[in-house]
Amino acid sequence: MKAACEVCGGPIRTAPNRVEIDGAVMVVCNGCSKLGRSVSGPILRETHAVRPIQQANYRPAPKVAEPEYEIDPDYNVMIRQAREKMGLSQEDLGRILNEKPSVIRMVESKKLKPDPVLTRKLTHHLKVTLLIPLSELEGGKTGI
Numbered sequence: 001m002k003a004a005c006e007v008c009g010g011p012i013r014t015a016p017n018r019v020e021i022d023g024a025v026m027v028v029c030n031g032c033s034k035l036g037r038s039v040s041g042p043i044l045r046e047t048h049a050v051r052p053i054q055q056a057n058y059r060p061a062p063k064v065a066e067p068e069y070e071i072d073p074d075y076n077v078m079i080r081q082a083r084e085k086m087g088l089s090q091e092d093l094g095r096i097l098n099e100k101p102s103v104i105r106m107v108e109s110k111k112l113k114p115d116p117v118l119t120r121k122l123t124h125h126l127k128v129t130l131l132i133p134l135s136e137l138e139g140g141k142t143g144i
């Protein structure tokens with residue numbers, strides 16, 4: 001049995017391509033494979049007997065929900081206070097964290113939000129808790 005393209009009906013000369021077109025997975029010829037998004041995986045032999053309903057309705061699984069944390073809005077104050085308590089200058093802290101002093105300065109003046117890596121370094125070296133759960137931020141801290 002010769003495979004036929006499910007889009008144009010022409011014979012598939014090369015290896016059949018499986019592509020997703022408008023949510024439906026179809027076996028198409030090389031020319032029509034450009035119309036859809038290619039789907040990896042083995043080609044089902046029983047394509048004609050069993051409609052690939054499950055695949056047509058396939059939705060990517062939602063990302064595993066990580067606990068969401070937000071940097072404390074007072075991070076600049078917390079970092080500056082923790083640094084001063086340890087008797088470190090911005091240059092000292094920059095050296096310890098392997099960051100430019102200008103980065104420390106910008107963080108402490110709230111011009112720069114520390115990225116996850118810098119946050120982790122600050123948390124580790126200054127022993128401050130900069131990350132608070134998003135739920136706590138929305139629920140508990142609304143009233144100022």
Ligand SMILES: [Zn+2]
Nearest residue numbers: 005008029032
């Ligand atoms: Zn075709």
